Every structure is written in structure tokens, then in C-alpha cells.
Amino acid sequence: MTLDSVKKFDLDAMFKPRSIALVGASSDSRKLSGRPLRFLKEYGYKGTIYPINPNYPEIAGLKCYPNLAAVPGEIDLAIVGMAAAGVPAIIRECAAKGVRAVTVFSAGFAEMGDEGKRMQEELRKAAFDGNVALDGPNCAGLIGVRDKVIATFNSAMDRGSILEGPVSFVAQSGALGTYMFAAAQDAGVGFDYWVSTGNEVVLGFPDFVSYFVMQPTTRTIIGYMEDARDGEAFKRCALDALRAGKPLIILKVGESEAGAKAAASHTGALAGSDRVYSAVFDQCGVIRAHDVEDLFDLANVCAAPKYPRGPRTALMTISGGAGILMCDRCEESGLKVATLTEETKAALKKVLPAFASVVNPVDVTAELVATPDLLVRPMEITLADPNVDSLVIFLGMQVHNGAKLADHIVQAAARTDKMVAMNWIAAPPVALQKLRENNVPVFSDPARGIRSLGALVNYVQRRERFLAKNLDPSRAPTASRGRREQAGITDKTVETRAVIQVRPMIDQARKEKRKALTEGEGKAILELYGIPTPGRKLATTAAEAVKAAEEMGFPVVMKISSADITHKTEAGGVRLGIKDAKEAGAGFDDIMAKAKAYNPKAKLDGVLVEEMIGDAVQVIVGFKQDPRFGPVVTFGMGGIFVELIRDFALRVAPFDEDEALAMMQETKAYPLLTGFRGDKKRDVAALAKVILAASQLAQDFKEDFAELDINPVMVLPEGKGAKAVDALLVLK
């Protein structure tokens, strides 16, 4: 929806209106319908205001019109807060009058049963037909800070002032969005635009993000999110922000099981797995905040004019203990305590007291209290060190010299191309103000400062990789082709054939009302997608089994083949390490007997005789379809790692080989693939191809396959490939 909406609808009319009509305006400034008028006047909106109300000739000194049509001039934005039933008609009136944008406070739509849903549909149609950009309904409106467009009943406006700045805020909750808007300003976050999205019947979260990305005055976008709704649109807006280098920071709730349950009951929708959101955020360069203050901290650090190029962080402190505290948080935040050069240390030694530490963290000592100028040279020297990407300074109090120290820091920050950030406990207000005015991020707690900086460094690195590839994983068809090539599907004809050959298997399974494909079908499909499987043959008699095993060479594996038996091991339907003809014959009879006993109704195709793969590390590759983001590919180590410690990685398709490798690397068991304790290195390149092929299959048949589970994939030594030993493809 993103780009289309921004193109189709006039969001400038919404956020930078030259005129605003207040439909159902009230002279009672405490009422929902009276508050925007009061705010527009109090804050000094410069455009024309048209109160619309047939009951009054004028309201608050402004001429009042009986209806929109009666207004003599053009109207950019209308604010609508009347009862739900009347809203669709008003939108049609807006369209007739040429009003290009509306924000609808009114509740009572889809959140209120069937009649509400019907009205919401009518509302949507009216807006689309009339080309009216619509925010809401059931929202708290919007704010354009620079132009004093206070089109909201947001109670933060009762505080009398707004802190202007480079941050725009998209909130999927009117109440929380309002409180956070207020609290963020107390934390030093200055705003450009604010919008409460409500039921999102026309414009949604992604549309507003994409619009704010385009605003030169916006440098960072923060969001409060309960449900992405349209996953594709969300990914697009996130990549818009990433491309533009404007960090998108989102507090998305429903992280925990209890939270997800509460979210489902609050929003009335199961909004997809939270781990999938985290994966999407990572893949699209969205910074995830985990609580309210975290969101503000990240907004503050992202407001800095210069970002660190890497994780190497110099720490400077007035207290040794605070230096240790900052170190403690570096590693877990993805930062490295920089190793200063010998030149830097020698230079610091010359300008600092004899007992000061010149090893990072640099301890400027309490001498600074008496001599604030002592800070100047150490900052310059440390920032000049080529091993340093950013400088974080810790100070406490400084009732008398706070302003002077802040000036020094502001100057040092202005003269370097590196990031400078402050951790200042109990800072004097004057120092805080100077630092904030000059966009030096400042935190009241060392841990919060370090964590925020770490998140920013991670964002910078993610963006660099993104730009280096100049690849938009959500759109580029060439990328998809590239992945097919990596997966061994180089020929267009082959590719088409793969898809063509899969379709009949799906049709057949559906005809038979099966929930899943058989292992044989599954493996055939994997091979069509370039995933090797062990040699195998279906035997329907003991004699056939013996013959197949002999042709293949012992040892072999024998497995029951039946679409009705998915848990083969449990059914006694798997035997490993069959050594000779005798065992093969007996094995056939035994497996068939056990399968019959396990499920007398099961249709048994026979027994699969399969090449036995030795010397392999077992991993699991699969996919699921997420209700919001579509195909999600998972990777984990076999057996207890996935089941016991939930050690697995996931990515939303499509993604490239680097991401497939990153998936492996982020599992704790990754060393098992790289020669752990003298074991051989494993063929991770082949494994990456398996992961990418699974991803391609998930995309090609996202309407058909709910789930794939390849358990295990046997990863052979380097250069020898990886083979899928089992395959469970579950139909939607």
C-alpha cells in the first residue's frame, strides 16, 4: 500500500494543511469536538480554520459554517469527531467539496461488531472513491509540530508547549501514543510529526512511515506497534527508511507469550509470531525498542548528527567505577572497548594527572571538578585515535561547572566526524539543555547510554551491508533469480519444470484429502529444487527390499512409506544400519507389521530402502507460513538443540546466501559445523543452498504448503555436500 497510498493520496494536505475544517466544532473546549480548535488557536496555527456546525453562527470568534459545501475557500484537512453512523456521509461531502484529507476520531466501527464493520467498509469506499486521505477512524488525530497543525484531542497538548525536533512518531494506540508523546519530550526527544493511526481503514502504519521518510525535517521515525497488518507494506516502508538512512525505531508489544495473549485479546487478531517480527525488523534494518524509555533513548541517540562507523568505543570517565560499569555493558550491546594506540596513551599521559588511567576507559579523575578545562585535550586526543569509532564520556553532577563542561563537549563533538555521547548522572539542567540543543545524546544511566549506542552501531552496520548490496530483498526479482542459481536451478526451463512437476503432487494429495505429502513425494520435490537426498527405492515385498539394498550397497536405512504415518520412528517404522540381506528381508516384514499395528487404517505404500549417510552433522531446515509476513524459513541443529534449548534461527523469505550463513552463525551450536573439538569442517556452502532452496519452495507454493520440515539434513564434510534424509511437507 505504501508507495501507492502516498502517491494516490495527498498527505501534504493532511500534515501541512493550508486550511482546516472542524466538522461538528464545539465551543466547549473541554469536549473532544472542542479541543482541536482551542489547540490550533493556542499554539498559533497560521492557516485558515473553518468551524462547521449548523447550530452556531460563530465559535470562539471564528465564523461558523452550516456544512462543508458552504465554506467559501478550499479545505485541505477536515477533522471529524461525530457519531460513527454519520461519518461515511461526511466523507462523501468532503469528496464533493474537494477536501483532500480527513482525520476521524469517531469510534464505533470494526471494533464494535457487524454493523460497525459494515460502516467501516462504507467509510473506506467513500474515501477511496473520493480520493480522500483518511486517518482513523477511532484514532486520536495527528500533529504537525512546525506548522502547529494540532489536529488532535491529545491531552499532551494541555501542557502548553511542544518540543520541536527531528523525530516523527507513528502510534497504533491513541492513549499510549499520547502519553509517550509527552514523556518523550520530557526525555529530550523533539518532534516533527505525530500521528495516531486508529483502525487504519485507508492509510496505515506503513503509509505514514513512508511519508515521514520523505520529509527533510524528519531524521528519525519512532513507532508504537501492536499489529503490522500488511506485512509486505510494512517491509517496504522499513526499507524506504533504511535506504534514506532515517532510523526506524519500533516498540512492538506482544513479545512474550503472556503479552501475545493479551495482545490477541486487545486487538482481536492473532498477529503472527513475535520472533518473526524480530526477524523482519533485523532483515529490514528496523531498530527494535523493548520498552518505553528504550524507545526514547534510541530516538535520542539516533538524533546525533554523526553516527559511529564501527563498534570500537572509547570510554572517558571522571570515576573509575563508572568506567567499569560502561565496560560491563559494552560487550552485550555489541560494542568493543577500543584499544588505544601507544601514541594516544603517550599523549594522554602528558595532559592528565600522574595517577590517571590512560588505558581505555580513560580516567580523567576528580581533578576535573576543580579544573573543567582538563577535559578538552583528552577528548581531542582520544577522538583523533584511528582505533576509535566513538567516544562516550561519563560525568556526575558538577553543579558549578556543568555549563562549562557541556560547552567543551559540544565543541569537541562539533570538531570531530565521530560520534560523541554522554552518560551524565544527576546532570545540572543547564548542561542537559546545552547538550540537547546541540544534538549530543545524553543519558542519565551509563547502561542505557551504552545499550543505545550499541543498537545504533548495529543499525549502521546493517545499513552498510544493505547499501553495499544495493539490494532490496523484498522487491528485486533478479535477487530471486540469483538465489535460484545458487540453489542449482540455473536454467529457466528447469525452474519452470520444477514448479510444473510439483503441482500434480499437490493436486493428487488434495484429491486424496491428505494433510501432507509422502516422504517420497517430499524428497522428489526437494530434488527438483536442487536439494540432494539419499539414493532410495520403494520396496513392496521383502524380496524387493533385499534386491534394492544389494544394488545400493550396505549398510542401508529402511523406513515405512505411508502418507498416514507422519511419526515414523514412533510407529516403529524406521531401522538404521541394516547390514546384510538377511537383516533387510527381516526388516521389511517387521516394519510393515509394526506399522499395521500402529495404525491399522493406514494405507501402506511399502518400505523405502535408502542409502545410509555416515559422518554427518545433523541439522533441521524448514519453513512455516506466517499470517503477516508469509514464508518464514527456520534453521537449527538437530535433536536436543532445537527441542531443549530452542536454539534456532529464522528469516522471512526472500533472503540471500549471506543471510543463510548468518542464520547458521547465530545458533549457539554453530561451532559444530566448523570443526568443533577436532571434528571435520562441514559443507556450510551446501547447507546454505538447502536453506535458500527451502525458501524458494516456500515462496513458489505459499498458497499450498503450510510447512516444511527437513529433519535431519545431513551435513557432510567440506566439499561433500548436504543431503535431506527426511522431508515432511504439510499442505495448507
Place this chain on the structure above:
Amino acid sequence: MTLDSVKKFDLDAMFKPRSIALVGASSDSRKLSGRPLRFLKEYGYKGTIYPINPNYPEIAGLKCYPNLAAVPGEIDLAIVGMAAAGVPAIIRECAAKGVRAVTVFSAGFAEMGDEGKRMQEELRKAAFDGNVALDGPNCAGLIGVRDKVIATFNSAMDRGSILEGPVSFVAQSGALGTYMFAAAQDAGVGFDYWVSTGNEVVLGFPDFVSYFVMQPTTRTIIGYMEDARDGEAFKRCALDALRAGKPLIILKVGESEAGAKAAASHTGALAGSDRVYSAVFDQCGVIRAHDVEDLFDLANVCAAPKYPRGPRTALMTISGGAGILMCDRCEESGLKVATLTEETKAALKKVLPAFASVVNPVDVTAELVATPDLLVRPMEITLADPNVDSLVIFLGMQVHNGAKLADHIVQAAARTDKMVAMNWIAAPPVALQKLRENNVPVFSDPARGIRSLGALVNYVQRRERFLAKNLDPSRAPTASRGRREQAGITDKTVETRAVIQVRPMIDQARKEKRKALTEGEGKAILELYGIPTPGRKLATTAAEAVKAAEEMGFPVVMKISSADITHKTEAGGVRLGIKDAKEAGAGFDDIMAKAKAYNPKAKLDGVLVEEMIGDAVQVIVGFKQDPRFGPVVTFGMGGIFVELIRDFALRVAPFDEDEALAMMQETKAYPLLTGFRGDKKRDVAALAKVILAASQLAQDFKEDFAELDINPVMVLPEGKGAKAVDALLVLK
């Protein structure tokens, strides 16, 4: 040192002095030597102040004395800030005059090389000989808030007021202690006592904690710690606090590798492993803060008059989103989202708007803005629910009704015996003040509120277990005896014999300049401590090996026996699953040959022939000696779990069987012991005995054994025991 120091020295004279002498007092109130006098006068200290300075007849309107002896009255506390060299003599003067307490600001002692160390020793002797309670040197002094004892140059005093309250603060850093003292007050933490401990030559961190525990006005003690120094004393003070029910909350730095490195360079000492600190904190009921604001949050939540009895938490919110946010943080914080009874839900339905959620989180909806009284009944109803241990309420802003809402909450909190806590974003100052004055904890961020409450619940539960056992793990000899019984060493004679028989092995090994005992010696010692090991026999020829194996019954294990070869597998010195006499004979020759090749200088005792243990889960049990806290026992799952994912638990000895079981349970691989995926349940009781026996051995020989590694312990099915298959005992 704790109790002794508190008995020997007069800490009342230090913190509640009736008179204070200022040695080297200055009339310049900006100087270190002038600041305490100014503060004492400004804040209104009621006792007598004696400035001591031979150069002035009077200072700041007070009669000035040339020396301590010239003072006519008694002196409780002296403040000393002169150059280091003169301090020991002053302490002797103090003793002669009968001054009972001193705080020494002067730096230049142990932190400044050998001469400093010598002076520090002289200082210590003077204080001990003269019975002078001494704080410092190299400290920032101390504060008694109620009596306005401002015996410090702490710059937080420049702010002109102190927030009085129930929290006392022990700081191992003057600078950081000062900044945190100021910032904590901004966060609503009110203080009783504050002390900066400096070099701790006489009184240390534990002495102050124990003293504050005894003060009726102190309800919570917070600490900033860099090094516990005396581990035993620290454990005692922590248990003093736990017994008294006064939470001890400590921010201990050096958590990460980088932080520990910085701490070692800052304090000049390797202060033991941080994971050991965490274990000690857990075992002694200390609440660990991980950053500065965390410390304040915990102090605030612990200041509540009523603690939750359990984790079942009711959440009430004005915004659905905030309810989800709070849920998100519950699980990871150890809280449970309470399941409300049907009666509660029915009662809530009657008093809340129709569209409100009455399932926890209870959504009181934005109606509250217009009708603040709407909060009263839902709070009462929810608090009356028997499934609820505490109530956390979320509000945002409320510019107009904040005070009224705060009154309602204060009243509800007063009428219940359950905990009530607030998360209030952008709260009006008047509301904040009302809540704080009435000890209702209030947080500006939902995540911080929930995390702090979770830590408090964990503390309450830990303390309950402690009281239920009425057992002080750091002192009770009976407890130790109990553990020996559990370990199967019931007879006093046997116990003594065990110790007596171990000694000669240690002596022999030392005589031979060995770093470790042989596997044979190690296993013999384990057996003396009641840890079963597999049957085994040392063979010095192939024939002996065959005979031993035949007597034992095949299959057997064969291993090289040599004190010079610790990595047996690497040396080719281990063969498993020896099936018959032929393999046994060949195995002997092969192992001896490989061992010789691996280390031609090694003295080879022969080959151990050992019973082979099947059907077991392999775990690792061991101990290390920590420089601060002595014997530390570790437990982990065998193989990759410990090596790859660092999945292990540790406890400081002594501890009891419950803790041994808790160690197993806190590893991620614990389900492998309880019948994972259809496997048998394992003999965890026998495993607990192994852990306790290792703990006993570590304590009995803490001067001798640096390290024990039993890798693996084979844990057999329930009722069948656990056997140590290898044992490496490293000498100190």
C-alpha cells in the same frame, strides 16, 4: 570481621555523634577541609562542633582549638583530611583523647606504592590499638541524614537538601557514591545513612551493612561494590540483612570480561569471578542491581511497606497497549499474570464500562480521564481476589486528575495487605509526590516497574526458604554434618578416616612435585567421600589386563594410568568397549605404546581396566577455589553443553541438598535427567550426593586442592546411583 567490628568499635559514635572535631579545619568553605564545617552548619547539626587548627583562634564563629587534647569536652567523631604522612599520629592523638570514631578523607596510602602501604599498616595499628572506629582512608566520609551528620565533602550536599528516608547506602567509590546519592534522591529514594568506605583498613563494606541492618530507621541497604575483599565477612553481613528482612541491594561492577579487566586495572586486584559473586548474592538473598537506575528502582520497590507473597500479579491499565507491555515483561521477571476468579471478573463487569476488559490485564479504559472515581472499586475488587499477590497499575499523564487518582491509589494501598505498585508515564509532579510520601513505588516505565517487582518477589521467596530452614549456610556446623550424612558419611570415625587417608596422598604427590593426583588416587578419594566409581584394577602387563577384564566381565574400558598424562584421550590412552580377552591384551600394548610416544618422559603406572558403565546420562561435577569466596562447586551436562553453550551452575560451599537440586534445575539441559523424549528418569538424588560430597571435599582440603573435575559422572536410571568415571584433582 562484621559482628566483631560492630562489637569492638563504636559505630554509634561515628553515625550518631554528639560532638564532631574537624582536624585541620579551614575557613575556606570551598576547600575539602572547609566543606564539612559549612555543611554541618547549613544543614543544622545539633551536636557540638570543634574546629581544630593551631593557626586560628576561631573559624566561622566557632572557637578553634590548637589540637585534640585541648578540646574541653568529649569527642565522638573526628574528621581528618590532612596529608597522609600525618594521619597515623592524629589517630594516636584521637585514641589518647578518647575519640571513638574517625573518618579519614586523606589519600596517599596503599594506593600509592610501598611507603603508602607502610603508612596504611601504621594507621591500621593505631586504630586497632586505640579502639578507634575508622572509615577510610581515601574516602569521601559519611552522612547521618536524620541527625544532620554531614561528615563529608560530598558535592551532593551543595544542592542544599537531602531527601530523608529508609534507605542506607554503602559505597566503595567516593565519586560514584556521591553522584548516585544525588541521582537516587531525584529518583525518589530517601536516605537514612550514607558512607564512602575508601581503602577499608579498619571498617569495611560488611561492617557498615551490619550496622545499618541494626538501625530501626533503616529498612533497605543499597551498596556499590568493586571488590568484596573478605568473602566470609561479606556473606555474614548479607545473612544479617536477610535474617532481619532488610533487603540488601548491590550494584557490583566487573560483570563482563571487559568490565572485569577494567576493574582489575582500577582496583589493582583480581577480585574473583563475577559469576561467583552472582552465586553468593543468590545464596545469601542479596538483590543484584545491574546498573545505576536499576539500583534506584529496586530501592524504591523495597521501600514499600507490604511485600508480595508470591508472583501472581494483577495488572490494571488505562491503555490496552500498556497492559500488553506489562505482560511482556512479567515472565522474564519471574512474575505470573494472575488468573482472576470468575467472581472477580463478574464484579469488575458491574463497575466498568461495557467495552472494558475484565480479564487480567484489567482495562479501566479512557473513561477514567473523565471519571477518576472509576478506579476505586476495580482496585478493591482485584485486590480482594485470592489469586492475586500484588497489583500493578498503569496510568499516563492525567494533568487534571493526577492528584485525585493518587489519593485513590494511596488509600487502596493502605487498606490492603498486598503490594500495590504504579507505572505512571509522564505523571504530574503532585501525583508523584503523594505516591512517594506514602511509600507506593512508582515507575516512569512499565518495564522497569515490572522488573523491580519481579526482583522483590524473588527476594521474598528466597527469604522464605531461608527462614523455613532457619539455617545459616555460612556458619552452622550441624548443617555441614547433615550434608556429610547425605553424602553417606554418617559415622564420625569414617569421616575422620576419610580425611586422614587423603592427607598421605597429597603429601606423596607434593613430594613428587606433581601438579595433580593420579586418576586412581582421585577415585580413591571420591570413594572415601561416598562417591561411587566403577570397579577397576591396575594392570602392569597385558596378561594382568586380560585377567582383570575377565574377572570384571566384558565389556570393559581401558585407560592409561600416569600422573604425567592428564589429557588421556588426546594421548590415545583411552579405549572403550573392549569386548574380549584378545582385545584386552592388544589394548594394553597399544595404550602403553601410544602413551610413550605421546610423552616419552612420562612415568607410566600401567593401564587401568575398568567396568564399563552403560545407559547413563553424562554430567560434569567439580570445584574451584575462588580468591574471595573459597570453594565453588560447579555442575553441568557433559560434553558440548558445557563447552559450547556454557550451560552450567555454580554454588559457593557450603550448601544443602535443595541447592544441589536447584543447580541441576537451572541448567538448560536438566530435562535430560528427568526422562526426556521417552528416556528413563535419572537418579538425581544420587547425583545430588555427588555434588555435596564434592563440596565437602573442597572445604576439607581448601588449602590443598585447587580444582576437582569429575568428567563424566555417569547418572544411572532412578534408584541405580551415579558413578564417577574420571577424577582430576589439581593441587594448589
